[in-house]
Amino acid sequence: MITLKGITWDHARGYDPLIAASALYLEEKGVAVNWQKRSLTNFGDQSLEALSKQFDLIIMDHPHAGVAEASRCLLSLHNLLAASTLQELKNASAGPSFESYHYHGTQWALPIDAAMQCASYRPDLLGSLPIPSNWKEVFDLSNVLKRKNLCIGMALCPTDCLCSFLSITAQWGSPITENNPLLVSTEVGIKALEMIRSMRDQFHPNVLDWNPIALYDHMSTENDIVYSPLAFCYTNYARDAFRQNLLHFHTAPEIKNAVLGGAGIAVTASCKEPQIAADFAAWICSNTIQSSIYVNAQGQPGNKFAWEDAAANKLTHNFFSNTLATLSNAYVRPRYQGWPKFQQWLGEKIHAFLVNDTPPELLLKELQEEYSASYKKENN
Numbered sequence: 001m002i003t004l005k006g007i008t009w010d011h012a013r014g015y016d017p018l019i020a021a022s023a024l025y026l027e028e029k030g031v032a033v034n035w036q037k038r039s040l041t042n043f044g045d046q047s048l049e050a051l052s053k054q055f056d057l058i059i060m061d062h063p064h065a066g067v068a069e070a071s072r073c074l075l076s077l078h079n080l081l082a083a084s085t086l087q088e089l090k091n092a093s094a095g096p097s098f099e100s101y102h103y104h105g106t107q108w109a110l111p112i113d114a115a116m117q118c119a120s121y122r123p124d125l126l127g128s129l130p131i132p133s134n135w136k137e138v139f140d141l142s143n144v145l146k147r148k149n150l151c152i153g154m155a156l157c158p159t160d161c162l163c164s165f166l167s168i169t170a171q172w173g174s175p176i177t178e179n180n181p182l183l184v185s186t187e188v189g190i191k192a193l194e195m196i197r198s199m200r201d202q203f204h205p206n207v208l209d210w211n212p213i214a215l216y217d218h219m220s221t222e223n224d225i226v227y228s229p230l231a232f233c234y235t236n237y238a239r240d241a242f243r244q245n246l247l248h249f250h251t252a253p254e255i256k257n258a259v260l261g262g263a264g265i266a267v268t269a270s271c272k273e274p275q276i277a278a279d280f281a282a283w284i285c286s287n288t289i290q291s292s293i294y295v296n297a298q299g300q301p302g303n304k305f306a307w308e309d310a311a312a313n314k315l316t317h318n319f320f321s322n323t324l325a326t327l328s329n330a331y332v333r334p335r336y337q338g339w340p341k342f343q344q345w346l347g348e349k350i351h352a353f354l355v356n357d358t359p360p361e362l363l364l365k366e367l368q369e370e371y372s373a374s375y376k377k378e379n380n
Helices: 012-029 040-045 050-051 060-071 085-093 137-144 158-171 186-202 212-221 274-286 287-294 310-315 319-328 339-358 359-377
Strands: 001-009 030-036 057-060 109-114 117-121 225-232 248-250 264-267
Touching: 001 274, 012 030, 012 109, 012 287, 030 274, 050 057, 050 060, 057 060, 057 274, 060 085, 060 339, 085 248, 109 274, 117 158, 117 274, 117 310, 117 319, 137 225, 158 186, 158 225, 158 339, 186 339, 186 359, 212 225, 248 319, 264 274, 274 287, 287 310
Parallel strands: 001 030, 001 057
Antiparallel strands: 057 264, 109 264, 117 225, 117 248
């Protein structure tokens, strides 16, 4: 029996649907796919090259596409899957998910999972209060909630304060764009940093410690956070009995240009059965599997037909239909070789700014210098 080894990330959304689908694949095709887990932080930051030497299949983050191209640690799916199969998967992509793994003419992964930063709330606590549609209304809601001894939550650990900075600058007309010498305009950059600092001051006191999972775990088990404007979405918390209290999800403030998340499934260069691994990847990303066993087993599909599926929305209290507009208009991060290391550094710097109250003008100058250097390092 052929056995493939894969690596994903440690959460029900990232692990459970792979186990369920792989069991079905073994039954139908006689091919076993065994999965291991890594932390959410390592999912975003761990070396793709190192992982590729240990596994046949990798669940990866799209900003690493440039690393894949430069190191050739992954195999081009154009050489393993028929053009018609790739076109079908592209046509079924939820938002820009498929394109986010297409870099310099090569498809490095298939979108197995789709996500973006969006809003969430406790319907039982929000009551008749309106869901904010822009950032002014977010802070207005914060003031209303304070009078009720309630608050707004946010995920502002280093990884997530970075992504919020990217979303906000993109929404305000200065997106960080690959090969653009300017990171962001001075006006927009300072304004974004100041607003994130206002979030630190006005929202829940633990925001600097939280990633989305920690935020949602708190929101769904405690009763002090009513709403969160911007964090990577997790369908699990919109399902009955996943946690003590149900969360509902909604489009991000301003709707457009929230950072794209999600995950792709890629075949490594060390895989001894690359064709079989690619066939499995195409199968698990297909309309049928994504809309059935994948979403039913806590998955968050990368396939738009699953996002539009009535049964999937009933299962998740309309998680998919309520957030699809933000996904469809999501902002795709740069993917050049030097971006992942710069992105990690950028998150740590913005987080330190929030901890230490660095002057935003000085921080922005440092961010610009390191951004420029990240391209030079790539070319050396």
